[in-house]
Amino acid sequence: MTVSLTPILLGIFAACSQQHQEPDSVTAEATKNHLADETSPYLLQHVYNPVDWYPWGDEALDRAKSEGKPIFLSIGYSACHWCHVMEHESFENEKIAAFMNENFICIKVDREERPDLDAIYMAAVQKLTGSGGWPMSVWLTPELKPFYGGTYFPAEAKYGRPGFLEILTSIANAWQDNRAQIDASADQLTEALTNKFPAVEAGKGLITLAELDLGQQQWVASMRTTFDSIDGGFGQAPKFPRAEDLRFLLAAAHRLDGTIPGAQAKEMALFTLTKMTEGGMYDRLAGGFSRYSVDGQWLIPHFEKMLYDQGTLIPAYLDAYRLSEDESYAKIVRQSCDYLLREMVDDAGGFHSSTDADSEGEEGKFFVWTPTTLAEVLGDDDAKFAAVLYGVTEAGNFEHGNSVLTDAKPAVIAAAELGVPVDEAEALEENVRARLYEARLKRIAPGTDDKVLTAWNGLAIDALAMAGRRLNEPRYTAAAARAADFLLAEMKLEDGRLLRAWRQGKAQHAAVLEDYAYFINALLSLFMSTGEERWLLEAQQLGDHMLADFWDEESGIFFDTDGRDESLLQRLQQPWDGATPAANAVALEVLTVLHAFTQDEKWRTPAQRGYAALMKMASSNPRAFASTLRPLAWAVKEPGVAVVIGTGDSKSLDIWRTALASSTYTDVLPVLRATAAMKSEIGLFQGRGSVDEKATLYLCEGQTCQLPRTEPIE
Template sequence: MQNTPPNALINETSPYLLQHAHNPVQWYPWGTEALDLAKEKDLPILVSIGYSACHWCHVMERESFESESTAAYMNQHFINIKIDREERPDLDHIYMDAVQAISGSGGWPLNVFLTPDAKPFYGGTYYPPEKAFNRPSWMDVLYSMSEYWKNRRNEVIEQAAGLMEHLQKGNNFAGKTMVDSGAEANFFSMEKCRLIADNILANAEKKAGGFGRAPKFLQTGSIQYLLQYALHSGDASYRDHALFSLTKMLQGGIYDQLGGGISRYSTDNEWLVPHFEKMLYDNALLTIALCDAYQLTGDDLFRDGIEHTLDFVLKDLKDSAGGFYTALDADSEGVEGKFYVWDQQEINELLGPDAAIFSEYYNVSEQGNWEENNILHVTERLENFAKTKEISANRLKDLLKINREKLLERRRERVPPGLDDKILLNCNGLLLTALCRAYASLQKVEYRVEAIELCQFIEKRLAGGNGSLLHTYKSGVAKYPAFLDDYAYYIQALIQLHEITGDASYLRLAERYLEFVLSNFSDDDDLLFYYTSKNQTDVIVRKTEVYDGATPSANAVMAHNLFYAGLVFNRAEWTARAGKMLLTMYNAIEKYPGSFANWAGVYLTQSAGVWEIALTGLNYEARLKEVLAEFLPNKLLQSSRGGDLEEFPLLAFKEITDETRIYVCRNYSCKAPVFSIAELRDIIKNKPIP
């Protein structure tokens, strides 16, 4: 409604907030202006939280927030605040927890009613304009909340107090250092790792891969755990479901068979019909899991998946400044999935004589497989399909590639989905790790270059004062203090960037940011970390997030970072804290590994033991590539051609010659150096760490 005078969102940079800047609702961004106004007018606050790729957020905007009569009531009876959940995940976490406590479920759009001092007392998700779907209408909800505030305020205050108590108790996972040290002696064991793997498989969906019932999310943390446990145990049964799941995802409609990239989740068990939004973090996490699968198997299906996914990211999500955008919307021209689906006639016209074999391979039909259209998907390995057609696999691969390009060219003429072009540090940190892992797996220099340039972008554009970082960047503006996951993912990525380059400056950066997190995200007696910095004052509670959600638990990643950096810099207090964090979380890890899969991965690494590998020599790069290509998820890898590296115990006092030496160590005690990747494999294969 561009003819409507803009509201207070017009000066924001978030694409989601700007989408609402011309609503007749007098939206405010979260900040002192709106919060002070609520107190001044003694009005309740409506906080509506969403994100630009959210389909039902757009639906509710069209139905309710663009309605003049609805907006008039909202403006009279509430102070209305819009929040982009990706810009302010801290606020989203708090108010999502409150709504889940009220209703037992959550989602977006998230609509929460607050007292003027920002304490929640009621909320829900999508509300229709008329009563439907066993939900009250939005106007009914607004009227009820306004009446409660005017006439039953004591009940509102009591409800808000109860929810605040619930939110405070939600931090009970935040273990203190009062952990029984005697319990640590036999804490790490491969038998416990097997139990965790069995519990993950207990929720496996055997028919089509993945875990649980629809809607089916990627759950790459569980997949990686199974692959890594299979490597350590030698039991292929754990590997098989993980590989099967990745295969089905890559073949399904959830994966864009033309342009690459995966959607957020599948609405069905078969991975056929996605919710069509594409998120940067999902594609980064999928790439990392595919790297594990490719290094373990050498299967070209996974290699192709890595390349096609990163092709999509580099082509469609990269900003000219060097960072990467957040998401592509599910909708085109207001219709979900319209950009991605095809009818048989259009394919016949475009592909001519190749249409028949193309349609058979991608399961295209006259009747369609979704709303009278076709979502391209594959049900058979290319090699097997080629055999049935009595043509070579290479010829079929070329034919399909040529015809995919024809469809892509036509698709570019369509109205594309909306682009959320803000750049988030947490998502870019995950992508930086993905680029490093892709370079290690495939040895494509392009990925190494992209990784280095992305790090340079982050250091240039997202650096805050006093060694801090900022969360989001758009149109030359960086803002909001970085959150725990921003730091955790970026530190993890810096470690990976050091491994693929041998450049020690990345480790020093990681150490600096780790020190910042220790000082600003936990109190002296804490084991776990708060999601927000101690300097952030506009939240009603500092939450400690421990679960994996769509992205890994930041606390789990911090446990990994502390353990790794503790070994690198010989900081025993860091490795000890990582172990105590795991001890605090272990019962949850074992019972609910699907929700704590990244914790489980850190536990597995420490249980299996770490191979400390040092490469030294004036020309170590060739050997480095060979080591990187190996599937060694429990390695610590450093390289040196000499210089001032005494700060790193693994590299200190190693002789530097023209010949590259490979030292394999544990607890800084190294075996005699070897000189080939075959000798390294022999040590790791035949002499496992006890």
């Protein structure tokens, strides 16, 4: 069989027309490969594969150079369904493994531990194939330059894809027969990956407030062109919960209040957030969101649940609640925060990374129901109510007659249809939900990737701290503080720099930009929620490292990595949003907030240069730069800072906490402190205390402050 690999290598592999040679059968032995000392759950899942996997490191890279063999680099993550499929089909296959071991140096990487490697080689795969995804399969020269790649390959040809062994055979033959051409193609591809941003134009400044308002109207109009007015979201299936798009629209709705674009922004955001919770992508029993919907109606999820989705969607629903005052959004926030505290928190204090889609070898089995399984738990009468409430039918909406639970009908409607007193509907709904949740806990659960990542924990800490102050839920703030203390104790080195990943007492891998940016943002969120000076001081120290190690003076934006790892082909600059907010955008936002809190120009200057550098690109593609555009008003006009000094009486402070969570104070940064500081390193607190034994607000913009207030604005 002839296997054509890529356009760039078409000439090399056109000669590889012979059938692949089947390797001799190899007896399976339960021996460990070189992944045995790793801590990543994803890597440990492959430790007994017959493939002689190495982790990324000197041992594997040196062996590739000394033996002159190409590297097969496989990148995935624990919750990835197709990663598990490829492992079972190919990496557990003795014949395929023997061929891999003979002809390649095989390296396994957890993309969540090494996003730097993932980003570089995903860019290569996208250049080669026009698309990307996981599992990622890339072949490299011993100099680590990619020359061929793809995603999932079946063991045997199907789905319109060549078989994995056929691919391996053609590459091995080409490596022997056409090495010079492979090297030339690898050089060409590596050169094409360079994405260094040009130098920022000298004297280029930010837009004005008037230009910002006009720009926001244009950006809203641009996003409206792909908005799904029937089911919410943007584009077609599969649909991802792009929280940053929605948070941008909510911010634009506030700023453009009273205008048609403002109303359109509000409609798109709130409609999408509501539709997302009505479908099966939202876990009706435990809370929390799955990674994406496989259909356009948010009905059937891809069942893996990622920490970063909870960390970005909770703030989106909090913003929706503040703008709309609709309690249903606050309910989603509480359920999702409770999910984090109940199911995702590590005993040491941090939060786990994800849960799998599969259990007992079947995707979604843990989450689905039938009328029969409902009755087994609830009895016939309550099962009928649950079936109407959650849309569970004999035919099902998923595979094999199973149903994913949805918000099919409001509880009062379900009750009325079944003759249940309407005034009992809400209590019955909660009772049914709790009983089904407890019954589900007895099932075999999907696996959990229990490593702790600095960046994703930063998102979760920010979400919990924000929920704590906006919903007046101290337990969420306490959980956020505990996780932040854990990261500072376990992830911060003696020189003040951060590590990225921790599991079972071992922290490793140098932090990347998103680790710094997200964690600094989390520390600032905790400072706003508690007024404790230590959070701001830690944020400033990490901010100094972020500027020193990642900021590029020439382009005005940040690199993704600190440049210390010589095995990386290059330092990427990727200022656009992905599944998580762009690290560049969050870095610029935290610099802006640090300046608002400290009035130190060392924070403001790089922030202004960064926004100026990105404006043209962001304006032309707002959905890719939503996290850059959302806080832009704070860069154009410095945000106000609302400091509340309490008296030690929580009730008086709670009055201000509620007021500052309302839309009246959307444009200010709140800082709530229980009592006055006797001595303070923070200028915000110096010379400020409560007035007339009441919690007191000090509202300032830059160097200009209003008179203290003891009562909120009506």
